[in-house]
Amino acid sequence: MSRFWSDLVHDLTPYVPGEQPRVAELVKLNTNESPLGPSPRALEAIRAEATDSLRLYPDPDATALRETLARYHRVQPDQVFVGNGSDEVLAHAFVALLRHEAPLLFPDITYSFYPVYCRLFGVRHETVPLDDDMRVRVADYRRHCGAIIVANPNAPTGIALSRAEIAALLDEHPDQPVVIDEAYVDFGAETAIPLVARHPNLLVVHTMSKSRALAGLRVGYAIGDAALIQALTRVKDSFNSYPLGRPAQAGAIAAIEDEAFFQASRATVIESRERLVTGLQQLGFAVLPSSANFVFVRHPHHDGAALAVALRERAVLVRHFARPRVSPYLRITIGTDTQSDRLLAALADILARNQPRAAAG
Numbered sequence: 557m558s559r560f561w562s563d564l565v566h567d568l569t570p571y572v573p574g575e576q577p578r579v580a581e582l583v584k585l586n587t588n589e590s591p592l593g594p595s596p597r598a599l600e601a602i603r604a605e606a607t608d609s610l611r612l613y614p615d616p617d618a619t620a621l622r623e624t625l626a627r628y629h630r631v632q633p634d635q636v637f638v639g640n641g642s643d644e645v646l647a648h649a650f651v652a653l654l655r656h657e658a659p660l661l662f663p664d665i666t667y668s669f670y671p672v673y674c675r676l677f678g679v680r681h682e683t684v685p686l687d688d689d690m691r692v693r694v695a696d697y698r699r700h701c702g703a704i705i706v707a708n709p710n711a712p713t714g715i716a717l718s719r720a721e722i723a724a725l726l727d728e729h730p731d732q733p734v735v736i737d738e739a740y741v742d743f744g745a746e747t748a749i750p751l752v753a754r755h756p757n758l759l760v761v762h763t764m765s766k767s768r769a770l771a772g773l774r775v776g777y778a779i780g781d782a783a784l785i786q787a788l789t790r791v792k793d794s795f796n797s798y799p800l801g802r803p804a805q806a807g808a809i810a811a812i813e814d815e816a817f818f819q820a821s822r823a824t825v826i827e828s829r830e831r832l833v834t835g836l837q838q839l840g841f842a843v844l845p846s847s848a849n850f851v852f853v854r855h856p857h858h859d860g861a862a863l864a865v866a867l868r869e870r871a872v873l874v875r876h877f878a879r880p881r882v883s884p885y886l887r888i889t890i891g892t893d894t895q896s897d898r899l900l901a902a903l904a905d906i907l908a909r910n911q912p913r914a915a916a917g
Contacts, residue, residue, distance in 0.1 A: 568675055583872040583898045585889040588740075588850050590769035592824060592892075594807075595817040598770065601810035605803040614805060616797045621805045624812050625777055629749050634782040637789060638808075640799040642739055642763035642776030645788070647673055648795075649705075649759060649778065652787040653733040655679045656702025663692055665882055667711045667737065686881075690844055690852075691715050694725045704729060707737040709745050712877065712887040714846030716745035726755045733784070735759045742767035742822050743829070744847035749779050756781040766849055767822050768811045775800060775808040825849050829890045835900045836888075839907060854884040855907070863906065870902040 558566070622636040629636075639645040650673040654660050657680075662670050664683035674681045684696050690713045692706060704725070709716035717725075726734055734757055736748045741762070748760050759780035765771035778788060792799065800808075811818070833843050833851060841853045854860060860883055864876035875887040888899065 564676075568672075570672060581871055583891065583895045583902075585891050585895065585899060586873045586875040586887075587771075588766060588848075588889045589771050590766065590821070590825070590849070591828075591890070591895065592769055592821050594769040594773075595811045595814040597814045597817070598768075598807045598811040602773070602803045602807040605806045610802060612802075613798055614800060614802045616793075618800050618805050621800070621809050622777075624809045625779075628812050629779055631749070631752065631779055632782070635752065635779055635785055637778040637780075637785045637792075638800060639776050639778075639788075639792065640796075640804075641765065641774040642737070642761050643669060644774075644799060645761050645776040645778050646735075646737065647677075648788045648791040649735055649761070650674070650677050650679055652791045653759065653784060654703040654705060654735065656732075658700055658702035660703045660705065661697055661699070661701045662705045663707075663710060665690065665710070665713065665879075667707050667739075668877075670705060686710075686713070692717055694721050694728070697725060698728060701729070701732055703733040703735070705735040705737060707739065708748070709740045709743075709847040711740065711848070712850070712875070712882065712885070713844050713852050714740070714848040714850055715844055716741075716847035719746040719748060719751065722748045723751055723755075726751060726758055730755075730757060733757050733759065735761060737761045739763045739766055740848035740850075742818075743826055743849045752780055756783065759784050764808055764811060767825075768808075768818065769821065770807065770811060773804050773807050775804050825890050828893055828896060831893060832888070832890060832896045832900075835896065836903075839900065839903055841903075849890045851888050851890070852882075852885050853888060854886070858907065858910065860884045860886050862910075863903070866906045866910075867899070867902055870905070872899050872902045874899075 618638045621638055622633045625636045626633045655677060660679050660681040661684055664685045687693050692710060697704060722736060738747055738760055741747050752758050759778050761778045764775040829846060836843050836853055841855050844852045860876050861878060864874055864886060867874055
């Protein structure tokens with residue numbers, strides 16, 4: 557069948573999502589999903605949409621959702637764009653804002669969808685190495701470019717820039733679009749959204765998959781100057797005018813409005829993260845400082861890939877990236893405390909059974 561493929565398809569190396577196996581009693585800590593579940597109010601709103609009205613198309617502009625998000629983030633509705641998950645929002649941004657004659661800049665270690673989109677949409681790009689501590693350095697972006705995209709907190713490291721550092725990046729690039737991908741910002745980082753008022757080149761992208769526990773609903777959004785939002789809308793309406801169904805719009809609105817549930821959930825994840833960090837450090841792991849719902853860790857005497865395999869044999873799933881600089885590391889999603897205890901017990905058993913050997917990389 558490949559003889560019917562276009563040249564573009566032949567050249568693509570698609571993004572590989574985290575594995576979604578169906579294994580009994582599996583501790584699944586590989587895809588950064590919430591361990592707590594969504595707001596009950598969101599679930600009620602989704603169920604209420606399962607009526608005869610599903611025969612009708614949803615609001616293509618998601619007006620009520622955009623108005624809700626605008627109130628929540630203290631911006632105007634014309635500064636809000638919504639899409640089918642933040643990946644779709646990002647895809648539209650690559651087409652609408654990030655494709656220029658000069659190269660797009662992003663970190664060498666970051667969300668691996670960025671280079672995929674560059675290949676798919678023909679975006680010339682250059683990567684900027686993280687420093688030796690796996691941090692983004694704003695000073696390293698002082699170079700000629702067409703646009704910049706940075707995940708903050710970064711993935712898979714979990715390390716965040718401060719809002720002041722992002723402001724400095726924007727000040728140094730007033731004539732280039734800058735996208736800040738804030739998928740994990742609610743777990744301890746500072747959002748860049750307040751900077752939108754002073755920086756018409758800033759687009760901030762959010763997802764409801766992580767801190768709102770709605771990964772299965774597929775809702776993402778962006779906030780920026782109205783002109784940037786208009787560009788995204790032009791791309792959307794040239795691709796799919798109805799990206800969000802009625803249940804998705806209703807569930808997202810209810811989730812945003814249930815602030816008490818949101819704050820309690822994020823606090824629980826943060827507390828569990830710190831508890832897990834302590835347990836991992838007691839086992840000898842080096843843990844990068846995380847502002848996300850995951851941690852990025854390595855053991856000085858054990859190979860990351862081998863640890864991932866050994867954990868899987870014990871029905872514990874984590875994420876390993878077989879790439880330069882990060883191959884010694886494991887990315888571990890923050891689960892329930894019970895899941896964390898299973899993970900720590902499995903790691904303790906693995907370390908006790910295996911003679912130390914030098915980590916790869």
